[in-house]
Amino acid sequence: MPQSRVKPLIAGNWKMNGVRSNMRELKRIAEACKKAPKPRGDVLICPPFQVLWPYKEAVKGSPVRLGGQDCHTSVSGAHTGDVSAEMLADIGATAIIVGHSERRTDHGETNVLVRAKAEAVHAAGLIAIICLGETEKERDAGQTIRVISKQLKESVPNGSTAKNTVIAYEPVWAIGTGRTPTSDDIKKAHKALRTRLEKRFGPDGAKFRLLYGGSVKPGNAEEILALDNVNGALVGGASLKSSDFVPIIRAAK
Numbered sequence: 451m452p453q454s455r456v457k458p459l460i461a462g463n464w465k466m467n468g469v470r471s472n473m474r475e476l477k478r479i480a481e482a483c484k485k486a487p488k489p490r491g492d493v494l495i496c497p498p499f500q501v502l503w504p505y506k507e508a509v510k511g512s513p514v515r516l517g518g519q520d521c522h523t524s525v526s527g528a529h530t531g532d533v534s535a536e537m538l539a540d541i542g543a544t545a546i547i548v549g550h551s552e553r554r555t556d557h558g559e560t561n562v563l564v565r566a567k568a569e570a571v572h573a574a575g576l577i578a579i580i581c582l583g584e585t586e587k588e589r590d591a592g593q594t595i596r597v598i599s600k601q602l603k604e605s606v607p608n609g610s611t612a613k614n615t616v617i618a619y620e621p622v623w624a625i626g627t628g629r630t631p632t633s634d635d636i637k638k639a640h641k642a643l644r645t646r647l648e649k650r651f652g653p654d655g656a657k658f659r660l661l662y663g664g665s666v667k668p669g670n671a672e673e674i675l676a677l678d679n680v681n682g683a684l685v686g687g688a689s690l691k692s693s694d695f696v697p698i699i700r701a702a703k
C-alpha cells in the first residue's frame with residue numbers, strides 16, 4: 451500500500467497540563483482546523499481526563515477529536531483513583547494513549563500491562579495509541595531495533611487492526627529534550643516496525659499508522675512527517691500552544 455493512502459494522525463499529548471481555562475487554547479486549535487486548508491490528517495488532543503467533558507464543547511463542529519492518556523485494564527471496580535477506557539469513552543474520548551514512557555518509568559508499567567490496557571481500549575471501542583521507544587543507554591548500545599521490536603511484540607494485542615491501533619515510536623531520550631534522532635534513524639526504526647507489523651498482521655500491517663514522537667516542533671515537523679513510514683506525530687510540549695501545534699498539523703501532507 452502506498453504511504454499516501456495512510457491518513458496521517460497528529461496527536462497532542464497534554465500530559466499533566468490542562469484545566470478549564472486552557473480551553474481558550476484548545477478553541478484556537480479547533481477554530482484553525484475549521485479553516486482552509488483543512489487538515490490533511492486526523493487531529494487529536496489528549497488532555498488530562500478531568501477536562502474531557504468541558505473540552506468537548508470547545509471542539510464541537512471542528513475536526514479535532516479528544517482522547518485519554520492512560521486507562522485501567524478493567525471496566526469498573528475497586529481501583530481507587532483509576533479511570534477506565536469505558537469511562538473515557540463515555541465522556542467523549544475516541545482514542546487512548548497507553549504505554550507512554552512516562553507511565554512505563556513513573557508507574558513501572560510493563561509490556562504485559564500495556565497490552566492489557568490496549569485490550570481494554572479496544573473493548574471500549576476506542577483506538578489504542580501504543581507507545582514504545584528505546585532509552586539513551588539502549589540506543590548507545592546499538593539496541594534500538596531489538597528493544598522496540600520486543601516492545602511491539604509484547605505490547606500490541608493480537609486483536610489489533612489498523613483501525614483500532616496506532617503505534618507511536620518515541621525515543622525516551624528525545625521526549626521533552628529538544629533532541630531528535632536523525633531522519634535516517636527515524637526511517638530505520640519505522641521501517642523495522644512496519645516490517646514486523648506486516649509479518650504479524652498481513653496486509654493490514656501496512657495500514658497501521660506509525661507516529662513519531664519526541665521533540666516534534668514547527669521547525670522539524672515537515673521533515674519528519676515526510677519520511678517513509680511516518681504517518682503522523684505524537685506531540686507533547688508543542689501541542690499546548692496553538693501557535694506551535696497548528697503549523698505541525700499543517701505540516702502533515
Ligand code: PGA
Pocket residue numbers: 463620624625626627628663664665666684685686687688
Ligand atoms: P515532547 O513529548 O513533544 O514534549 O517531546 C512527546 C511525548 O511525550 O509524547
